[in-house]
Amino acid sequence: MSSTLSSLTQWVDQVAQHTKADQVVWCDGSDAENQSMIDTMLASEALVALNPDTHPDCYLHRSDPNDVARVEHLTFVCTKDQADAGPNNHWMDPDKAHALMDELFSGCMVGRTLYVVPYCMGPIDSPLSRLGVELTDSPYVVANMRLMTRMGKDALARIEKEGHFVKGVHSTGELDPDRRYIMHFPESLTIMSFGSGYGGNALLGKKCHALRIASYQARNEGWLAEHMLIVGIENPQGEVRYVAAAFPSACGKTNLAMLIPPEAYREAGWKVWTVGDDICWLHPGEDGRLYAINPEAGFFGVAPGTSAGTNPNALAMLDKETIFTNVAVTDDNQPWWEGLNEQTPATDWQGRAFDPNNGPAAHPNSRFTVSMKRCPSYSEEAENPRGVPIDAIVFGGRRAHLTPLVLEAKDWTHGVLIGATMASETTAAATGAVGVIRRDPMAMKPFCGYHFADYWQHWLNIGDKLSQPPKIFQVNWFRRDDEGRFIWPGFGDNLRVLEWIVARCKDEASAHDTPVGRVPESGGIVIDDLAEMPDMETLLAIDPDGWREELMAIEGFLSEYGDRVPKILLDRLSAIKKSVG
Ligand code: SAT
Ligand code: MN
Numbered sequence: 001m002s003s004t005l006s007s008l009t010q011w012v013d014q015v016a017q018h019t020k021a022d023q024v025v026w027c028d029g030s031d032a033e034n035q036s037m038i039d040t041m042l043a044s045e046a047l048v049a050l051n052p053d054t055h056p057d058c059y060l061h062r063s064d065p066n067d068v069a070r071v072e073h074l075t076f077v078c079t080k081d082q083a084d085a086g087p088n089n090h091w092m093d094p095d096k097a098h099a100l101m102d103e104l105f106s107g108c109m110v111g112r113t114l115y116v117v118p119y120c121m122g123p124i125d126s127p128l129s130r131l132g133v134e135l136t137d138s139p140y141v142v143a144n145m146r147l148m149t150r151m152g153k154d155a156l157a158r159i160e161k162e163g164h165f166v167k168g169v170h171s172t173g174e175l176d177p178d179r180r181y182i183m184h185f186p187e188s189l190t191i192m193s194f195g196s197g198y199g200g201n202a203l204l205g206k207k208c209h210a211l212r213i214a215s216y217q218a219r220n221e222g223w224l225a226e227h228m229l230i231v232g233i234e235n236p237q238g239e240v241r242y243v244a245a246a247f248p249s250a251c252g253k254t255n256l257a258m259l260i261p262p263e264a265y266r267e268a269g270w271k272v273w274t275v276g277d278d279i280c281w282l283h284p285g286e287d288g289r290l291y292a293i294n295p296e297a298g299f300f301g302v303a304p305g306t307s308a309g310t311n312p313n314a315l316a317m318l319d320k321e322t323i324f325t326n327v328a329v330t331d332d333n334q335p336w337w338e339g340l341n342e343q344t345p346a347t348d349w350q351g352r353a354f355d356p357n358n359g360p361a362a363h364p365n366s367r368f369t370v371s372m373k374r375c376p377s378y379s380e381e382a383e384n385p386r387g388v389p390i391d392a393i394v395f396g397g398r399r400a401h402l403t404p405l406v407l408e409a410k411d412w413t414h415g416v417l418i419g420a421t422m423a424s425e426t427t428a429a430a431t432g433a434v435g436v437i438r439r440d441p442m443a444m445k446p447f448c449g450y451h452f453a454d455y456w457q458h459w460l461n462i463g464d465k466l467s468q469p470p471k472i473f474q475v476n477w478f479r480r481d482d483e484g485r486f487i488w489p490g491f492g493d494n495l496r497v498l499e500w501i502v503a504r505c506k507d508e509a510s511a512h513d514t515p516v517g518r519v520p521e522s523g524g525i526v527i528d529d530l531a532e533m534p535d536m537e538t539l540l541a542i543d544p545d546g547w548r549e550e551l552m553a554i555e556g557f558l559s560e561y562g563d564r565v566p567k568i569l570l571d572r573l574s575a576i577k578k579s580v581g
Pocket of ligand 2: 227248249250278
């Protein structure tokens, strides 16, 4: 036995003893194993089979009604020194956190199976990929990890060869919100999660590993782990340019990653390729460009709002081999959610007969889990071990007012300032109030595994390494008029904005300079084939009064991060304030 395998086995034995698991199963990721996992869950009613004619191999999981989203207030980064976790994280002393978790895990798997889930984040043969092992008592987690990561024997073989991996221990416990913690120990590359079976709380490869732990590792190793989709834009000449875009959870990353070009664009030959919809690892290449891989192998997307109109690519992949969580079902046992179609569902997400008085039929954070390869716009480049070269980085938020449809940063430093201070209205992806504006730097507020100010410095350092850095932009699809209606049509029409962004990267479009950044000239965004003309003047206007207030708020926000904030960002902010007047 290799020394890695023996230390892995030792750790597994230790956890099995401590949790008193009935048995230990090492997962190989095979179809047969998956089928037996599904059969177990069907028998225990953790899964319900959906209509086999319309949705073969599709299942519904109903989570506990108090376990439906990430729990940011119960998520901790446990560094030795509290200052290293930063004001952006909840912190607990590592010894105290371990003691607390040891108590919770003690005997928690009596009568349960402990699954050993080896996984690889990123293409299995890429030097940019990283490895992990999740120990879990949830077959639902195993089935999801199989779709979301490269899971099983190939990952284990690579772990044996390399010796390094992130250790994750997870138990659904009793799903008691008062006994629920998601703990990260970046210094020992360890994750412990107890008391939730939901999404980012339980699928440890996703936010826990690929963002919180990876962002910490990335700083030490000279790369970036980001909450970004990766999309390829192919023009009629067949040239593909890649864009990485950060948006907070439930702000349309999946839709943007899979967008279908408007009809006139399709006819002209434009195509869009999906490399990733949520997480992106960015590495400086030898040629001075930035290269991106998607560490994930599947999508854990928000179901409500997904329809033939908003995201036909997503809809097309969801009629086979998909796990749905907390959606409603129709009387012929098809999955259903608000925005899908005009049908009335029979049963709501809690399995009750549908009654509109109980609220939406599908939970607002209900999800689908599906392999990336099922997506009609799936890009083969998602398997490229080198990653794809990034031309543009986009930061997006959901804001009814102020920030324009698109704004170009004047240089890398300005782009980092824009990313560091972006704000967005909160969504149902996390528990807590929805629709409240909060600063969400680089859309990483819940996901950065260390002090934000150090993270911004790290972004600046990465910029220094790049001789051909991507251009940085800010977008806002969510501007509303006085009646509260969206001004910009969004969805497929967002390609019109991406077209301008890509043209800027190639020096093929002009821009209008403002104190807060560059915006398209009038006519710079093609809209003449749209049935209804959006009010471009409002969408692209820079309101000095509003920005004066915004810049003050930004100054206050940065001051929360104390003297670790890079001086160059504060200087740039002062200069912008001066020029706005
Ligand atoms: O629950 S997840 O973190 O996996 C999804 C999200 O909030 O983006
Ligand atoms: Mn996300």
